[in-house]
Amino acid sequence: MSTPALEIQPRRLRADAARNRAKVLDAARAAFAEHGTDAQMEEIARRAGVGVGTVYRHFPTKQALAEALVEERFKRTIAYTTELLEEPDPWLAIVKSFEFCATTQEQNRAWAGVLAGIAGGSGAMQPAEHQLGQLLANTERMLDRARAAGAIRPDLKPADMPPLYCGLAAVVQAGVADWRRYLELLLAGLRAPA
């Protein structure tokens, strides 16, 4: 986020263009947070204080704009799950990963759709292949650590996880205020049997 992207941006943006691009991304983030995929291009432009034409100058389609935001979220998610591998308590790492998922959904109402695509195997807004692979690898390591510590039921597989995240995101998306209670029940099912 600090230096790269030179392969994608062959030439330097003019100062005003760079400024506007950032404003568009901010506005889009807010609009998607509020309305999910139904956010409208014109509203995004208005929030950014630019014309729709400017939005389209930076992102060729609405889909591309949405994907840029998803990729952003995905990077943060991968970064966070990587951090979690350092968490001393492997069970707590799992708990935190679910909480992160829920708050991400709160910040971007399109997130549940992305997770649904991952869990279900299809989905209109898939992240890049290698990113997805990295996230799944982190998940696997997280489970391995917890299993080794005897914190989770031994038969819990990596493939079990995406649906669990997907369900949680859906509950948050539905507007369940007390999603932590839902999470508590969910986690109880993952614990190692006493």
Place this chain on the structure above:
Amino acid sequence: MSTPALEIQPRRLRADAARNRAKVLDAARAAFAEHGTDAQMEEIARRAGVGVGTVYRHFPTKQALAEALVEERFKRTIAYTTELLEEPDPWLAIVKSFEFCATTQEQNRAWAGVLAGIAGGSGAMQPAEHQLGQLLANTERMLDRARAAGAIRPDLKPADMPPLYCGLAAVVQAGVADWRRYLELLLAGLRAPA
């Protein structure tokens, strides 16, 4: 489904009209099952073998048509949960209620949206108030029975349930083929601690 609806239909429908109404409902059921809320009126008309005008003669808006289907599902759900109160094994009753939820979602891709509305308190396609009350009452009795039998964790409240159904429906909607595995993990969290 066999005799009622006389309060809603003040005058008797002409034979062909009644036939078409049924065809429209069948077609709509199929279309909504496949495409959820995105099902198109013209496709419904085509499937029913009638013109769009005929669809609108029977249901003033797409929303009304969708609501008719939801109400239908809701009646079946209430009927089924009422049956379940007779189930000798209270734990099995709970399991079956979740399975019923999942298969309902498989048969109508708009179901998850309805449950989301119930769980979250808002939602565009709410069922009638008294129907909802009846369903929640059944849920409560179901839990009471299971709690009395020591089959579930004692702190499980009726209000915990809608999000659980909502999450399951979302997972099924996402296209997770092995939703039974998800359900298994979920149920493990509801069991009474050993």
Place this chain on the structure above:
DNA sequence: TACAATCCGGAAGCGATCTTCCGCTTCGTC
């Protein structure tokens, strides 16, 4: 300052859907 490349704004174009409208058809009855 002058010039050219770059960028901006927002009106207009366009496709997709829901909904209306009305002349024609079918049904039920006398």
Place this chain on the structure above:
DNA sequence: GACGAAGCGGAAGATCGCTTCCGGATTGTA
């Protein structure tokens, strides 16, 4: 079988939201 009421079909209307287009403004450089 004749008549009026009820129902039907599907083209046209209305709307909505994404996308394009281009004259004019801005930026960076000579």
